[in-house]
Structures are given as C-alpha cells and as structure tokens.
Amino acid sequence: MAASLEGLPLELSTQIIVYLPLIDRLALRICCSALEKAVAASDLLLPRDEITIKRSHPGDLSIQIGRIRVHADSLSELCRFRRRIGNKISAHELIVARNETVDSRVDDFLADFLEGCEVNVMSIHLHGEPSRNFREYIMQNSNKQMWMKLERTSLDEELLRSFLHDADIVFMSPAFTISTDLFLVLLKRGDFIYGAPISSVRQMLEIAKIYSDTARDDQHISFGVGSRAFNEFKIEVAGKEEWSWDESRSDNNETWTNECGVDVSEQPESEKITLKLHRF
Amino acid sequence: PNVKLVTSDNEEFVVDFRIAKMSVTVSRLMEAMNMSETDDASLLSNSIPLPNVTKAVMARVIEWCEKHKNDEPKEEKENDKRGRTTHVVSDWDKEFLKNDEFGRLCQLMGAANYLEIKGLFNDISQTIANMIHGKKSDEIAEMFNIHCDLTEAEKKEIRKKTAWCED
Structure with missing residues (x-):
C-alpha cells in the first residue's frame, strides 16, 4: 500500500x-x-444544503452549492467544473429560481449540470416553457417532494400528473384552465394548490364539493378566476342553505362558508379575485 | 469458540468468533469453509488466510475490534452543523489513531477495506479528512509530502477555473 x-x-x-x-x-x-x-x-454529500440555480440573463447561469457561490460566463465551463468537483452530488434541496427570459439553451445546460445530482426536495419556478431536457430531468425526479411555480407556461398535464408525492403547485398568470379531472388527481394526491386556473364559478363549486369530501384537514387550495367571479359566486350561492356569509371572520375579507367545512373568501389584495378554500 | 487467522507474514492470530465475524471478508471465508460457531472441529481444523494483511497491522485491527465487539449497529454517516458529511469518531478511536503516522493509517485503512470492517474504515477516512479540512493546497501538499505533477500553467488554469467560487 x-x-x-x-x-x-x-x-x-x-x-x-x-x-x-x-x-x-x-x-x-x-x-x-x-x-x-x-x-x-x-461523491459530494451535502444532506442539509441547497443547490440554488439562478438564470438571470440569457446565456447566464449562477449557482450556489451549499455555501459556495459559483459564477461563470461560459455554460460549458460550468458543466466541466461540475464534473470535476464530484461524481454524484447529494443535497437536501434543489431550488431553480425564476428566470427572467426563456432560454432553452440555458435549460439544456442546466439539465446537463444537474445530471448526477440527487436531492430530496425540488423547488422549481418555471417561467415559460422548460426545454425538453430540463423537463425530462424533472420527470426523472418525480419521486421527490415537489414545489412548483408555473408562470407563462402551457399546461403540462403529463408533468403535473407524474409527481408521486403530494406537491405544492402555484399557478401564476396561467393562460389556461385546468380540467376538473386533473384537479381531482391533484386533490387526491394531497397537493397544496394555489391560484388554480379554472373556467367558471360552477366548476369551482363542483371542486368545492369534491374538496369537502376528499381533502386532508390541512390541505389548502385557492382558485384564480376573473374579477367578476366572486360576484358570480355570490349570485350562485345566494339563497342556498348550505352557504352562508361568515360575519365572524376577523379579517376584512368577505367570507362565505358552507356546511361541509369549506370556506370561500375574497382576497382583495390580489390582482384577481382569489377564492380560497380551506377547512376551518 | 476461537478462529485462527493467518497473516501474509505467516503469523497466526487466534481470535474470538465474534471478533472474526466483525470482518465481512472473514465471515464469507468461514462460510465458504463450512466453519460454524457450533462446530468446534471445523474451527480447530481450519485457519483463515489473509494474504493482504501483515502481522503488525492485524494486531491493530484486532485491538480495534476487541474494543468494538459489543457495539450496537449504528448509522455510520452523520452531518455536522454546516451539513458536511461526517462520521463521528469516538474519543477512544481518536486516541487509538492519534499516534499513527499517515503511512500506518493508510496501511490500516487498506486492511479495514480488505477485511470489510466498516466502522474502522470510516474512523480512518474521517481522521484523514480531518487532517485535510481547512487547509490550503500548499499546506496539504506539505503535510502529506505530495509530489505535485502539475505544471505551474496547469495549476494556474485550475485556479482560474475555480476563481469564481466564493465561500
């Protein structure tokens, strides 16, 4: 030796x-x-640390691995560096922050950079469509705890359905609505859903009914609908015994509750009217 | 019951069956040779050849195993406050290894690897990692007497490529 x-x-x-x-x-x-x-x-094992990726400018990637910040102008150099600092990298969480511009080339490098990285939690802000390789990377990690924010991207039903554990999904300015069928899948999986883009108050009420029957006590869901929706909702539920205006609420938001334990309230600070369901 | 272990320099060590079983390699060999705890004849008539371990190193391995023979199995790798992966080296183990110069640590590590004694292997790996931790490259090179085969240009290139790493 x-x-x-x-x-x-x-x-x-x-x-x-x-x-x-x-x-x-x-x-x-x-x-x-x-x-x-x-x-x-x-192997580089950082079980309590995060890998944070920022894609601030076209062709630019800034990465923090644990306490070390890595900047490079050249994406290929970053990937070469990645291969030289460890074989497999295990960290607690991968955070992919909001990118300012859609750049599939950067996404592809990102997927390349992350090859061989294992994390327990993935927090990804998709701003625009992900590249095919990056989407594939997310799908390959569908067994991880997911937190996903979707902004200016189309509805990727296959991707959302692929997660194996309950996820946190935030819908930001989506240009689509989700079907009741998909909503049901997310609901049954135990997802926390924020700003769910739905087509109508009628659909919301349908989902509220399902929610009453199936959701966990701590499972929060909110809907993002157009500004007329809350008024529509009030017209829809007026005179129905199962819904009543909750005067006891301490916040300023107008809140309606139903007998199944669903609570619908107006969130005026939001650009849109947000109808929020949560058990009380 | 006792088991006979024979080192590369033909030294015979007679050890307790429990100690012999701490080595995955020895366990496998005993199994292959049909040696069992309840069959004294099989233990007396056979010895386990260990051609990759010398007498001096075997003595150290047995000393470590004697101390740890009653240990409960434990989660080997833990994390320190900064998330660095660490293996907790007990005070006794630190004392056991502290006077070994690097060359002897390497021999012991090689033996622990060959014999597949995970606890000892991790103790030594962590001890050497602790010797490296927090040092600059020239301090590491000096401490371990490393012959650097990189040219100044190559070093400069590696430094340049990692210059954008900030702690």
Whole structure:
C-alpha cells in the first residue's frame, strides 16, 4: 500500500474525500493530478444544503452549492467544473429560481449540470416553457417532494400528473384552465394548490364539493378566476342553505362558508379575485 | 469458540468468533469453509488466510475490534452543523489513531477495506479528512509530502477555473 495521499487507490481516496466539503475539495484539486481525479470521482454529500440555480440573463447561469457561490460566463465551463468537483452530488434541496427570459439553451445546460445530482426536495419556478431536457430531468425526479411555480407556461398535464408525492403547485398568470379531472388527481394526491386556473364559478363549486369530501384537514387550495367571479359566486350561492356569509371572520375579507367545512373568501389584495378554500 | 487467522507474514492470530465475524471478508471465508460457531472441529481444523494483511497491522485491527465487539449497529454517516458529511469518531478511536503516522493509517485503512470492517474504515477516512479540512493546497501538499505533477500553467488554469467560487 502506497503511503501517500496521492498514491492511495481511488477506492480509498474517494472515501476520504467524501467527508470533505467543497472548499477543501477545491484546495485538494490543485495538489496533483491524482487528487484532482480523486475529487472528481468521489461523491459530494451535502444532506442539509441547497443547490440554488439562478438564470438571470440569457446565456447566464449562477449557482450556489451549499455555501459556495459559483459564477461563470461560459455554460460549458460550468458543466466541466461540475464534473470535476464530484461524481454524484447529494443535497437536501434543489431550488431553480425564476428566470427572467426563456432560454432553452440555458435549460439544456442546466439539465446537463444537474445530471448526477440527487436531492430530496425540488423547488422549481418555471417561467415559460422548460426545454425538453430540463423537463425530462424533472420527470426523472418525480419521486421527490415537489414545489412548483408555473408562470407563462402551457399546461403540462403529463408533468403535473407524474409527481408521486403530494406537491405544492402555484399557478401564476396561467393562460389556461385546468380540467376538473386533473384537479381531482391533484386533490387526491394531497397537493397544496394555489391560484388554480379554472373556467367558471360552477366548476369551482363542483371542486368545492369534491374538496369537502376528499381533502386532508390541512390541505389548502385557492382558485384564480376573473374579477367578476366572486360576484358570480355570490349570485350562485345566494339563497342556498348550505352557504352562508361568515360575519365572524376577523379579517376584512368577505367570507362565505358552507356546511361541509369549506370556506370561500375574497382576497382583495390580489390582482384577481382569489377564492380560497380551506377547512376551518 | 476461537478462529485462527493467518497473516501474509505467516503469523497466526487466534481470535474470538465474534471478533472474526466483525470482518465481512472473514465471515464469507468461514462460510465458504463450512466453519460454524457450533462446530468446534471445523474451527480447530481450519485457519483463515489473509494474504493482504501483515502481522503488525492485524494486531491493530484486532485491538480495534476487541474494543468494538459489543457495539450496537449504528448509522455510520452523520452531518455536522454546516451539513458536511461526517462520521463521528469516538474519543477512544481518536486516541487509538492519534499516534499513527499517515503511512500506518493508510496501511490500516487498506486492511479495514480488505477485511470489510466498516466502522474502522470510516474512523480512518474521517481522521484523514480531518487532517485535510481547512487547509490550503500548499499546506496539504506539505503535510502529506505530495509530489505535485502539475505544471505551474496547469495549476494556474485550475485556479482560474475555480476563481469564481466564493465561500
């Protein structure tokens, strides 16, 4: 057995390096080519840390791995760097922040960068359509805990249905409505759903009924509908025994409740009228 | 019951069956040789050859195993406050390893790997990682007497490519 760090077989040196944080790995890489290779071959385990990705400008990617911030103008250089700092990277959470501009090339590099990264939680803000490779990456991780914000993107029903665990889904300025059928799938999965884009108050009432029967006690759901919707809703429920105006609410929002424990309230601070359902 | 282990330099160690079982490699060999705890004859008539371990290293391995033979199985890897993956090295283990120079640690690590004694292997890996942790590359190179085969240009290139990493 060679009694030098650089002479250790790869199976041993990688097991030492697995205990080293990124900053130590960077120092080790410059010692010699054998250690540079050993760093690249060892897993980087950061079970409490986050990998945060920001795509602020076209062709630009800024990444934070744990406490280390990585910036590079060249995307291919970033991916090369990724391959040299560890084989598999395990972290607690992947956060992909809102991108200012849609750039499928950056998305593709992102998917490339994230190859071999394993996380427990994925928080992704999709602003515009994801590239095919990035979408594939998300689908491959459908067994993770998902938090997803959708903005200016079309309804990707297959993607939303693919998540294996209850997810948090936020709909921001969507140009589509979701079907009651899909809503039911998300509801039964136990998702928290915010700003669900629905077509009508009638559909909302239908969903409210399903919600009353199936949702968990702590499962929150809100709908995003047009500004006339709340008035429509009030007309719709007026005179119906199961709905009543809840005067006891301490907040300023006008709130209606039904006998099934569903609570519908107006959220005036929102641009749209938001009808929020939650058990009380 | 006792088990006989024979090192590469033909030294025979007679160890308790429980200690022999702490090594996955030895366990497998005993199984292959039909040696069982309840069959004294099989234990007396056979010895386990360990051609990758010397007498001196075997003595250290057995000392470690003696101390840990009653340990409960535990989750090996834990995380420190900053999320760094660590293996908790007990005070006894720190004391056990503290006087070993790096060369001996490597030999012990190689033996722990060959014998598949995970606890000892992780103790040594973490101990060496602790020696590296927080040091600059030239300090690491000096501490481990590393012969650097990178040219100044190559080093400069690696530094340049990681210059945008900020802690």
